Amino acid sequence: MLDDVPKPSAADDSPFATLGGEKKGSLEQLALLLFIMVPFVALLAAVPLAWGWGVSWLDLGLLVVMYYIGCHGVTIGYHRYFTHGSFKAKRPLRIGLAIMGSLAVEGPLVRWVADHRKHHKFSDAEGDPHSPWRFGETVPALMKGLWWAHIGWMFDEERTSQQKYAPDLVKDPALRRISRDFIYWTILSLAIPPLVGGLVTMSWWGAFTAFFWGSLVRVSLLHHVTWSINSICHAVGKRPFKSRDRSGNVWWLAVLSCGESWHNLHHAEPTSARHGVLRGQIDSSARLIRWAEKLGWAYDVRWPDASRIAARRKSASAEAA
Incomplete structure (x- = not known):
């Protein structure tokens, strides 16, 4: 069936092209490095700046709102809907x-989905784009693997085939x-906070601090939370x-990752619209999908089936091991 899909031409205006070819060029790798490092430097500077000068409620509000718009766009949209078809x-x-x-600034939609589908096909085995076990199971190998799974894999010259x-x-x-x-969309995502901050405060300083907190710090925080799911x-x-x-499952990432860190159930049942299926497991993405279903915007939602969940459940001794 995949052979029937039209193949992209070398021209950028090909009707079947998305963004970029199947190999990363040096210019693209440099741009990627800048998109990672500049917000990360801001994230590192955020703590001393907040301690010394504080952060306004406006800046904090812009950070939180923009963070969760992008986060749910990735978790509900990129991941559960486009990658796995958890609902229609x-x-x-x-x-x-x-x-x-x-708006999460984590890469183009088609590229993101292609990478994640390949990850599930080869999860933690040869062919997985970002397994932390890539280099072995010794402590030094795992440390190297964690770096690879978190950031390093994005600089690999080879890229996942979007057509496949x-x-x-x-x-x-x-x-x-x-x-x-x-x-x-990246420019828009970075521009919204300073635009709002400048208009509300009617000052360039208000625009600058909104850009620092609502754009740079927000993007870097969301990046590292998302990458932590891989690593x-x-x-x-x-x-x-x-x-x-x-x-x-890593519980302390649940709120920041919008429910994605209940990762064990996700890999046991990839198409489930809810990842946090056990008592007390917070999954804001599943809650928003439920609301969309009630409003008629989403349908045929693949909610977890009790019998399938029970069949997937390990014994207490096996779980402890």
Whole structure:
């Protein structure tokens, strides 16, 4: 079936191109480095700046609102909907989720989905783009692997084939356009906080501090929380469910990751719309999907089936091991 999908041409204006080829160029790698390092420097500076000068409620509000718009755009949109088909969405919600995910500044939609589908195909085995077990199981190998899974893999010259792993998205003109326009969504994402901050305070300083907290610090924090699902959640955490990899549940990341850190259940049941299925497991993404379902925006939602969950559950002794 995949052979029937039109292959992209070398031209950038190919109707089936998204963003970038199958190899990263040096200019793209440099741009990636800047997008990682500049917000990260701001994140490091945030603590002493907050201690010395404080942070306004406006800046904090912009950080939180923009953070959770982007985070849920990735978790509900990029991940549960576009990658795994955990539910079906009406067209406005479909487009909205694609744009929200793009505002997280984690890469173009089609590229992100292709990488994640490949990750699930080879999870923690040869071929996985970002397994922390890539270099072995010794402590030095795992330390190297954690760095690779967290950041290093993004600088690998080889890239996942979008045609092979995301042909459904490549064939959708609207989604393909949103993916190709990733740089514009990035600019919009970075511009909203200073625009709001400047207008509310009517000052350039208000625009600057809003940009620092609502754009740079927010983007870096969201990046590292998301990347921690690739690294930390595949190295440590409880594993109450049977899966063919080393995915684990890391409770202290649950709120910041919008429920994604209940990662063991996700790899045991990838299409489930809810990842936090046990008592007390907070999953804000699942809650928002439920609200969208009640409003009629989402339908055919794949909620966890009790019998399947029970079948996947390990015994207490196996879980402890």
